[in-house]
Amino acid sequence: MLWRPGARENEAFSGKRAPGLPTRPDSAISAARNAGIFRPGERTAMAKVEIYSTMFCPYCARARALLQRKGIAFTEIDLLEEPRRRDEMIRRAGGRPTVPQIFIDGEHIGGCDDMVALDRAGQLDPKLGLGQ
Ligand SMILES: N[C@@H](CCC(=O)N[C@@H](CS)C(=O)NCC(=O)O)C(=O)O
Numbered sequence: 001m002l003w004r005p006g007a008r009e010n011e012a013f014s015g016k017r018a019p020g021l022p023t024r025p026d027s028a029i030s031a032a033r034n035a036g037i038f039r040p041g042e043r044t045a046m047a048k049v050e051i052y053s054t055m056f057c058p059y060c061a062r063a064r065a066l067l068q069r070k071g072i073a074f075t076e077i078d079l080l081e082e083p084r085r086r087d088e089m090i091r092r093a094g095g096r097p098t099v100p101q102i103f104i105d106g107e108h109i110g111g112c113d114d115m116v117a118l119d120r121a122g123q124l125d126p127k128l129g130l131g132q
Helices: 025-034 058-069 083-092 112-120 124-128
Strands: 049-053 075-078 101-104 107-110
Touching: 049 058, 049 083, 058 112, 083 101, 101 112, 107 112, 112 124
Parallel strands: 049 075
Antiparallel strands: 049 101, 101 107
8 A cells, every 4th residue: 555755645534525435545545335335255466556636626536436426545746735746747648737646656648538538438447557
């Protein structure tokens, strides 16, 4: 599990913004399993997911929600809290300046719409290590 210094844990796992949700990735995964999102043995290696975001961005909220529905832990880099990392995001995202920018195991996925499109094409879960 990745806990990168300086990056804020997402609210599902930190409990900061969503009281009542699981407070640790392990319990989030258990909750997802109990809810029938995963079946035993379905999950393989957990991917490292990073999201550059801002707090009030609806596309960021949608991206978070999609990952949370899948029970995926992610590291969130809030550019309002860490404005100096915006240049890092733009560089890693090949010049794209909007939030969110999403990375899975270091691979640039793009923004929310890109991730949703990947999901609809059935290409997101394999990248996340789900359903294999
Ligand atoms: N199609 C993009 C839209 C992203 C977008 O427009 N994000 C807004 C915030 S909600 C943004 O970054 N605006 C410019 C800025 O905040 O600098 C996606 O799906 O991620």
